Amino acid sequence: MLSSEHFAGWAFVTPGVVIIVLFGAVPIVWSAVMSFQSDNGLSPSTPFVGTANYRELLHDPVVTQAIQHTLIYTALFVPGTMLVGLVLAVAMNRKIRFIAFYRTAAYATMAISTISEAIVFIWLFDPSYGIVNYFFSLIGVPQQQFLNSPSEALYVIVAMTIWGWSGFAVVIYLAALQGVPETLLEAASIDGAGPWRTFRKITLPLLSPASLFLAVWLTINALQLFDEVYLSTSGGPLNATTVLVYYLYTEAFEQFNFGYASAIAYFLFLVIIVITVIQFWVGKRFTHYRS
């Protein structure tokens, strides 16, 4: 019985695993090798330099800045997106008029091309001509420099990406909300619990697997932020929006330091692993699987 479960386990996972290992794990190991080499991406000569790349990154001030920006960005983006997604999913989990339209609007934000998203947000946050500053002027808040300000640019990127990802969170939470049994909710209201209490005590715990999934997935993505930075600020102003993946991209394809870029990627890999493991460990305590 036991051996047949082992066999079944491996039989079921093999097709998917083969593909992921071949196209995912092998390139990752390959790149790990690259991180111990001096490689400019141009000539085929890539001599081993041991840990030189890693030692360099420990002393690179831009790496320190990039780590800070990446972590701050993630700490704002992940809870922000989850919250927006949850609120919208709860709002959309009902049979009112136009509900299909509202849901499609949320989903559509995932479908839009990043360049379109970037253009609109750059416009919205333009210090002189954008709607946000116009709105601020109406309510008496001083005009901000947004993408021109090293202290504000990262937050504009946070806003842009929360917008772009909230549709994903809505879709995940909507699917999860389907599994909240109506009878449980009815029983709670019969017992006299108000809607907010019911939500807190029944719905949220039942959503916890979805929340864990979202937290892990959004974090993994946030720590690898690239496209929005590439398409808008190019890491600026003055490295204010330089995050780790953007920095390693410029190191590889602008500075021709492939070995160094690989080392940065592996450093990031380590950071992501640690954070993900922590999330799973914390999640184990708070997640409630009905089985």
Add this chain to the structure above:
Amino acid sequence: MTALSAPARSGTDGRDALARAPRSRRRGWWLPFSPWHLVLIPATVILLFPFVWLLVTSVETPAEALHFPPVLDPHVIRFANYSDALASAPFVRFFVNSAIVSVLTVLSNLTLCALAGYAFARFRFLGRTALFAVLMGTLMVPFQVTMIPQFIITKWLGVHVLASVGINHLGALILPNAATAFGIFFLRQFFKTLPLEYEESARVDGANRLTVLVRIVLPLATPALATLAALTFIDSWNNFLWPLIVTTSTSEMTLPLGLATFQGAHSTQWTLLMAGNVMSLVPMLVVFFVAQRYFIRSVASTGLAGT
């Protein structure tokens, strides 16, 4: 990630329960419509605003599109942008390529990730945790770093194994994404939330594990499968960097690469690009509309009533 609705035992499903709720519970008594619209409408405005810009730009003349701040109330509407966009490059071919790649990627993901996700959720097998960790690990290294090795592997496969998965073939766009750690993770989480009773009773009745998966579990998983299908479709449809790297002839280009022909390094044809973007959005929205029905799982369709 969703629990099985208890109403299955009482023979009703979630949708009916909601429909039977007294009308006063579905609408605020002080408003002629549900108060939730007050939340949803502003939210939708914010969500859809970039699409307004996209749509309006797609029917503007270049003279009006080249404005900043963007012009959202153009004087001249030009629908010819759409036909111009289609005529400027073999877009039908790009569309077909994208469709083949995306559909096959979705189907293969649904199959392979369901198999693997179920095994990770339910079976205890040697190396399970380590293997799952390895799979999750593949999500944690950015593509810019892995694309060169992946290119070399793809080329090797095309030369030594099967030409249609090599450089410059659609197979090369499908195969690396035929199963993703995301899909396996997603379905594993979902499967873990299903109560074990149904699967256990089926096993007791003599069904093998594959049958249990296909006949018991998957029907219960329609919301998750529909969600995974929709998400995988978007990812595949919009994928740009890997197709850019691996495609070397125009006839194998996918839609995002085709749209990029409007985007020069020094100047962009915004009106054509946005027209192209709108056309590219339509299939994704269609897929969502179809999938969206399955987001509300109806237990009546699981066939459990008969068991």
Add this chain to the structure above:
Amino acid sequence: MTKHRLRGRLAVLVTALAAVSVVLAGCGTDSGGGSSASSGPIQIWEGWTGEEATAYAHLVTEYEAEHPGVKVSSLYVNNDDTLQKVLTAVRGGSMPDIAYLYGSWAPNVAQIPQVVNLTQVVKQPGVNWDDFYAGERDVATVDGKVIGIPALVDNLAVVYNKKLFAQAGLPLPGPNWTWPQFEADAQKLTDASIKQYGTAYVTPGTEDTVWHWEALLWEAGGELLSPNNKQAAFDSAAGLRSLETLRTMAVTDKSMYLDPTDSAYANLFNSGKIGMLVTGPWDLSGFPNVDYGVQVMPSYPGSDGGHQTISGPDNWVIFNNGSARVTAAEQFLLWLTAPAQVKYFSMKTGDLPTRESVADQPSVVKAMDASLPGDAAFVANLTEVKQARPQMTMYPKISTVLGNMIVSVLLGQSQPQAALTAAAAQVNADLAG
């Protein structure tokens, strides 16, 4: 029950279909790029869009008609992305025959062993290598080795809005104008109440930010590096003067719109919100709503830099896929960059002619100016290109330092002298180590 059996069968059918499709999809063409077969089409990766794409396609058809049996297969790749694709292809052994690569990448691209050395090729009779502008030849040559044939040339000049000048009661910029005049004009053209700016500057901190400033540095009589490229030379009086100009406009007068994303400035000019832009001919077609004029770059009084400008030529680079393909690629490129084709392309697209012999034909320039007003001024301005940026593999690193220096001054975060000193120290450290 029936539904499940159906579903099971459906799954099997679908998987079979999938397998069949994948195999069938491969039964199409095996026209992979960079195959080492000696026959097959010439594979080119280029980034022409719009009219350039049309003109280029026409030339390709013409070439194929004149050379029966020869096929040219072009793949569109946005020029910004070509380097990534080329580097991956080189590592994977699947290079194209020809690729369009930015001139700023040339010193590094020259390190790729598969890049063909064209030094002897361009010396052949009939090529007239010296007919290409010096700035282009400088960028196509690395350490004495010619690694590319010029594909595009441009330069920076000042495009101004005639209506805004008239409204402000200002005389239009003249050919002998100076930077103090530019500053004064920019200030008078700025009107905060209607959000109108005198000028604009792009501030992503990339080379785009840097090369605009380098023109000013050269006009102020300064140099970027010492003649042997071993020391920073920009922290000079000229460097200070050029940075002060930018600072005055951005910080003191607030007459300069700062565009951190490189996306708004052109549309702003077209919307009549900016008085003057330092930009190149590629932007002209984006100004259909403005009655604009083009003038040379201003000079600095007392400097010997004159009204010189900076140019950003790009190259066609050939990769070695075997001698037969290299020969075919060379033949095609030499034809494509011959005077007749350069003339055709320039007249059709408004792109500046890469050859002096073409630019010297008044009829050509007149025709270009008729379809793209202001183009003639940019063509004439090619004679103001007196030098090129340092051709060295370390240039990207220096560019990053300079970009941060300029942006910090523009944002008012540092004073010009301090910024220059710090940047020079950094550059010297990078050059030494």
